[in-house]
Amino acid sequence: MLHLDDKALSLPQVAHIVRLENENYRTKTFTLDVHWPEAYPGQFLMAWLPGVDEKPFSLLSNDPVQISVAAVGRFSRQMHTLSSGDTVWVRGPLGHGYQPQSGPMIGVAGGYGVSPLHFLARRLGDGRERHIIIGARTARDLLFREKFRAAGVHLHVTTDDGSAGQHGFVTVALLPLLERLPTATVYACGPKPMLEALRSLCQERNIACQLSWESYIRCGFGVCGSCAVGKDGWLACKDGPVEVILPARV
Amino acid sequence: MLHLDDKALSLPQVAHIVRLENENYRTKTFTLDVHWPEAYPGQFLMAWLPGVDEKPFSLLSNDPVQISVAAVGRFSRQMHTLSSGDTVWVRGPLGHGYQPQSGPMIGVAGGYGVSPLHFLARRLGDGRERHIIIGARTARDLLFREKFRAAGVHLHVTTDDGSAGQHGFVTVALLPLLERLPTATVYACGPKPMLEALRSLCQERNIACQLSWESYIRCGFGVCGSCAVGKDGWLACKDGPVEVILPARV
Amino acid sequence: MTLQSDCCGVYFPNPIVLASGILGTEAGLLVRVARSGAGGVTSKSASPRHRTRHPNPTVLDWGYGLINAVGLANPGVAAEAPILRAAKAELQRLGVPLIASIFAETVAGFAFAAETVGRAAPDLIEVNISCPNVGHELGKPFALEPESAAQVTAAVKKATEIPIIVKLSPNVTDIAEIGAAVEMAGADAIAAINSVAGMLIDIHAGRPILANLEGGISGPAIRPLAVLAVYKLYEAVNVPIIGIGGVSTGADALEMIMAGATLVGVGSAVRSRGLEALGTIATELDALLAELGYTSPDDARGIAHVTS
Amino acid sequence: MTLQSDCCGVYFPNPIVLASGILGTEAGLLVRVARSGAGGVTSKSASPRHRTRHPNPTVLDWGYGLINAVGLANPGVAAEAPILRAAKAELQRLGVPLIASIFAETVAGFAFAAETVGRAAPDLIEVNISCPNVGHELGKPFALEPESAAQVTAAVKKATEIPIIVKLSPNVTDIAEIGAAVEMAGADAIAAINSVAGMLIDIHAGRPILANLEGGISGPAIRPLAVLAVYKLYEAVNVPIIGIGGVSTGADALEMIMAGATLVGVGSAVRSRGLEALGTIATELDALLAELGYTSPDDARGIAHVTS
Numbered sequence A, B: 001m002l003h004l005d006d007k008a009l010s011l012p013q014v015a016h017i018v019r020l021e022n023e024n025y026r027t028k029t030f031t032l033d034v035h036w037p038e039a040y041p042g043q044f045l046m047a048w049l050p051g052v053d054e055k056p057f058s059l060l061s062n063d064p065v066q067i068s069v070a071a072v073g074r075f076s077r078q079m080h081t082l083s084s085g086d087t088v089w090v091r092g093p094l095g096h097g098y099q100p101q102s103g104p105m106i107g108v109a110g111g112y113g114v115s116p117l118h119f120l121a122r123r124l125g126d127g128r129e130r131h132i133i134i135g136a137r138t139a140r141d142l143l144f145r146e147k148f149r150a151a152g153v154h155l156h157v158t159t160d161d162g163s164a165g166q167h168g169f170v171t172v173a174l175l176p177l178l179e180r181l182p183t184a185t186v187y188a189c190g191p192k193p194m195l196e197a198l199r200s201l202c203q204e205r206n207i208a209c210q211l212s213w214e215s216y217i218r219c220g221f222g223v224c225g226s227c228a229v230g231k232d233g234w235l236a237c238k239d240g241p242v243e244v245i246l247p248a249r250v
Numbered sequence C, D: 001m002t003l004q005s006d007c008c009g010v011y012f013p014n015p016i017v018l019a020s021g022i023l024g025t026e027a028g029l030l031v032r033v034a035r036s037g038a039g040g041v042t043s044k045s046a047s048p049r050h051r052t053r054h055p056n057p058t059v060l061d062w063g064y065g066l067i068n069a070v071g072l073a074n075p076g077v078a079a080e081a082p083i084l085r086a087a088k089a090e091l092q093r094l095g096v097p098l099i100a101s102i103f104a105e106t107v108a109g110f111a112f113a114a115e116t117v118g119r120a121a122p123d124l125i126e127v128n129i130s131c132p133n134v135g136h137e138l139g140k141p142f143a144l145e146p147e148s149a150a151q152v153t154a155a156v157k158k159a160t161e162i163p164i165i166v167k168l169s170p171n172v173t174d175i176a177e178i179g180a181a182v183e184m185a186g187a188d189a190i191a192a193i194n195s196v197a198g199m200l201i202d203i204h205a206g207r208p209i210l211a212n213l214e215g216g217i218s219g220p221a222i223r224p225l226a227v228l229a230v231y232k233l234y235e236a237v238n239v240p241i242i243g244i245g246g247v248s249t250g251a252d253a254l255e256m257i258m259a260g261a262t263l264v265g266v267g268s269a270v271r272s273r274g275l276e277a278l279g280t281i282a283t284e285l286d287a288l289l290a291e292l293g294y295t296s297p298d299d300a301r302g303i304a305h306v307t308s
């Protein structure tokens, strides 16, 4: 008979908040007393607040575990009421993340998409050319500018209203990079329309891209079917969240 | 969630009889296509014949697994009807067996007690003085004389009716050995009265002894309580079947 | 050796079918599971109207199995029908039957749901009676009493020409009694078991882990309960049985067949063995049957019912 | 921190008690378990007359738990009484209460058994009503219907002054209903759950593995079922509950307590953690309670019953 000492490992585990940072007017970074040395960029965790809900968040860091949370609704607002020392339950790491390729990195982040891309940029290291494009509606929504600079990447900023960086969508900054770096891989995380635009752009130009999709996660381990994306039964929680698209011709 | 590929390991496993040997008029040795490299002398298995019963048998050998079965009742008679290639289900190895000590070996076997002692004699090897005393009611009940000779041990035979070897109980052969070999360990397996006599003899003479007790085995893993021996809740299946008794003074 | 199986006149390439509620939310997923080797697929149970989801956690892995309270969240039969139609078109090409699962909170709701999904022409309709009967004074699930189970069965039978499978709950004193009642009421087949009621409490939070408090236990932990249910049903009814509960290997599937199952449902094993679990289990079953000298699952069905 | 617990006026040094049928066959074993740290010990259920044993296998480990059909083999209450007396003498010195478990096939048999074991002065009597009622037309276990469960309870209550625990079966549609019935009939406490009915089939033999065909499932597999049963009973009755089923760690014990248990029974964990399991679990529980800021098990009892 099995004695599962680790039986709880796939159940939510107690974690304590050890540090809190404000990233912008509605986004905070939480550092937890949890260490997942095996986790890698693009993977996510499920955070549970008893009596509230359990929601997915991309890892910003694995050792210690960090997540950045934008306060947009019931769960995320509740997260923002927590203080250092408070408890949040987590399970993970879940999903398949980015698969680092050789060659230059072009990261494209919309909204909280900065989280997994900052993790990835650090992981890839400064032995290669690394670009990050962060896009937002307006200046105050921008995230992680300092963090990315500290990581030593080439930072490109776009806003829909031109209040910071280049005026326009992330594509404004992306197109010249794609021209200049045909062997680069585009790693992206952000809203669905952004990802769909990137997919077309990259496929037209025969450039490898890896896109992290958002979807309604329930089980997080490929059983309930609630996170299917697209028509082919692709599961964000198990096949993804990162979709790896190789260029048609190499 | 666990995927127990080995989930069946504690359930009865299919084994095939690969060889059968007649040991005496009512005892056969079964060689199975099962290999338990980690098993050691004094341990036992549970053999199941569906629709009949499941009973414990001491290991005569571990690699391949062998047992010797005396046809005395329903289950053991059924075992004797089997042929080479037939199936018997086994689970094990179970229990705690003999704990080999340095110094000479004196093995005392009554009835099927020869099985674990032959295994032990082989395991101890010829680098030390090894004696085996086999006792039986009458000549035709004696077991393993040839097998023990082949193993190179000093063989002593006693029969209650004097029809073979010395006339009397195993103690007739044992007492002179105990005199001559005060540093020996007595390893025994046989009927309860024999074991009780041996215990007193050894304790009086301050000689270490290891006794294998028989009892009604159900679970074989220390849960059901059906195999308790004596007043202290000693479990034959889990604490034993071998009881290790150290001399009072060393 | 053939794994071909017949259930209510529907031909299954092998007896391993996807259980309801596992991956069956989208046409693409049903097709994907069929492509990976399933003998049949069941859609997630749909109800007359859209039902919103519970907050999470709703599905967790507790080591010995899963616990879920997805709460029968579903888009409703009207939205489900096009999903079923899309799935059916592709499944037909693959030769893999589609089972459409339905539930409702009233007898009339069941009839309506059956009619609606029936228009998408699934090969079989599974009637999941584990949902509480809102008409009942205590709101007990239909599956818990022979009378209410039979009522639903009769109503669905009238509403559709497609053969129906009634799916029973294990949370009853005597499942064979319920099985006999739904057979009498016209069930073409019986599925057993649905998940077993259970609860887990998080000791740090001091409260049940599922937002719904209690949930359904599935996976390896419930296998012996499912085997016994199938065994008892096989002695109580004559219609085919879909044996479900904790099956994760070919050996487990064969055990169900020996207990009396015609088809074997697989759900939670997708957790431990991936989406390919069903195809893998079918392959293992094939090898085992051959090794044990059977020429088909039919040969082995029910043989554990010893008379001696 | 204290683990001291009170159940029906009996003082337990800690709430972890040995469940019936595990190691409880002999005085020496009961004492040995008490010495290794148990808060209380329960003897194997004894019946009015000696009952012979089934052929083996009767107890097996299937990986996720145990399955047993020891078949309530026992020497009968007349032979059991001296065992209990011997155990009691020694247990009293250790300050560990003795629970004597009984069962019978008739209501009168229960009364007789209670009277007989009562003479050995156990601290509590556990009434195991999972045995079939031979007087009932279908021979259904007493535990399956509120009426028969209540009848036994009332009869035992009349036959002895010692407080009685009625042990319920999980194999029912509504355990809370049975619990309420036995409380009404005079039960001083309720124990839940007994093992869950199940079956395993050996595919090579093509037949159920247990000689008895079906058996009781225990161990980790049934823990969520047991937690839910205790949770439901806690809302239905006011008497103390002994929570039993799949507990193998201090965390599991605390989960039971949070569901509402006053004492926690441990059986199958002896398989995975040895005879010392109960003492180990008590130690773990102590550490956990302290870590979580409770000063006693009483503090944590029932707190999982959220009202929000």
Ligand SMILES: Cc1cc2nc3c(=O)[nH]c(=O)nc-3n(C[C@H](O)[C@H](O)[C@H](O)COP(=O)(O)OP(=O)(O)OC[C@H]3O[C@@H](n4cnc5c(N)ncnc54)[C@H](O)[C@@H]3O)c2cc1C
Pocket: A044, A053, A055, A056, A057, A058, A059, A067, A068, A069, A070, A071, A072, A073, A074, A075, A076, A077, A111, A112, A115, A213, A214, A215, A216, A217, A241
């Ligand atoms: C794989 C994955 C990774 C994720 N990683 C992160 C992460 O790193 N950081 C993070 O903050 N969130 C992340 N999310 C989203 C997160 O899980 C929640 O959806 C989010 O916190 C909102 O939950 P809520 O209960 O607070 O709001 P809800 O009540 O669910 O939503 C409130 C409203 O906000 C809208 N909304 C939801 N998410 C966003 C958003 N990100 N921006 C703007 N509006 C939104 C909804 O459409 C809704 O109208 C991730 C989601 C997935 C699937």
Ligand SMILES: Cc1cc2nc3c(=O)[nH]c(=O)nc-3n(C[C@H](O)[C@H](O)[C@H](O)COP(=O)(O)OP(=O)(O)OC[C@H]3O[C@@H](n4cnc5c(N)ncnc54)[C@H](O)[C@@H]3O)c2cc1C
Pocket: B044, B053, B055, B056, B057, B058, B059, B067, B068, B069, B070, B071, B072, B073, B074, B075, B076, B077, B111, B112, B115, B213, B214, B215, B216, B217, B241
């Ligand atoms: C740890 C352990 C190891 C064992 N090892 C062996 C072994 O290596 N070889 C072996 O043959 N048996 C061994 N046994 C005994 C064996 O398990 C069975 O008890 C035996 O085979 C009889 O079972 P049965 O069903 O055939 O007879 P039953 O119907 O159980 O018994 C029939 C009759 O035979 C008597 N009887 C039982 N055993 C014996 C015996 N050994 N000699 C004479 N009469 C007996 C019984 O008292 C009964 O009256 C061992 C038992 C234990 C507990």
Ligand SMILES: Cc1cc2nc3c(=O)[nH]c(=O)nc-3n(C[C@H](O)[C@H](O)[C@H](O)COP(=O)(O)O)c2cc1C
Pocket: A223, A224, C019, C020, C021, C022, C044, C045, C059, C066, C068, C070, C072, C101, C128, C167, C193, C194, C195, C217, C218, C219, C220, C222, C244, C245, C246, C247, C265, C266, C267, C268, C269
């Ligand atoms: C996440 C999940 C969702 C389920 N949803 C449904 C459902 O919608 N309808 C239904 O009849 N059964 C549902 N079930 C029960 C399964 O179909 C199946 O009966 C049960 O899980 C036992 O099988 P398993 O052990 O192979 O998972 C669900 C089970 C799980 C795990």
Ligand SMILES: Cc1cc2nc3c(=O)[nH]c(=O)nc-3n(C[C@H](O)[C@H](O)[C@H](O)COP(=O)(O)O)c2cc1C
Pocket: B223, B224, D019, D020, D021, D022, D044, D045, D059, D066, D068, D070, D072, D101, D128, D167, D193, D194, D195, D217, D218, D219, D220, D222, D244, D245, D246, D247, D265, D266, D267, D268, D269
């Ligand atoms: C081998 C064995 C024998 C049992 N015998 C009895 C018994 O005689 N009387 C009883 O009330 N329960 C008996 N039970 C049930 C246990 O007391 C307990 O209710 C059940 O095993 C669940 O607890 P666990 O998961 O901790 O083992 C037995 C259980 C096992 C495993």
Ligand code: FES
Pocket: A216, A217, A218, A219, A220, A221, A222, A223, A224, A225, A226, A227, A228, A235, A236, A237, A238
């Ligand atoms: S969240 Fe359940 S399958 Fe992806």
Ligand code: FES
Pocket: B216, B217, B218, B219, B220, B221, B222, B223, B224, B225, B226, B227, B228, B235, B236, B237, B238
């Ligand atoms: S045979 Fe069960 S405890 Fe020894």
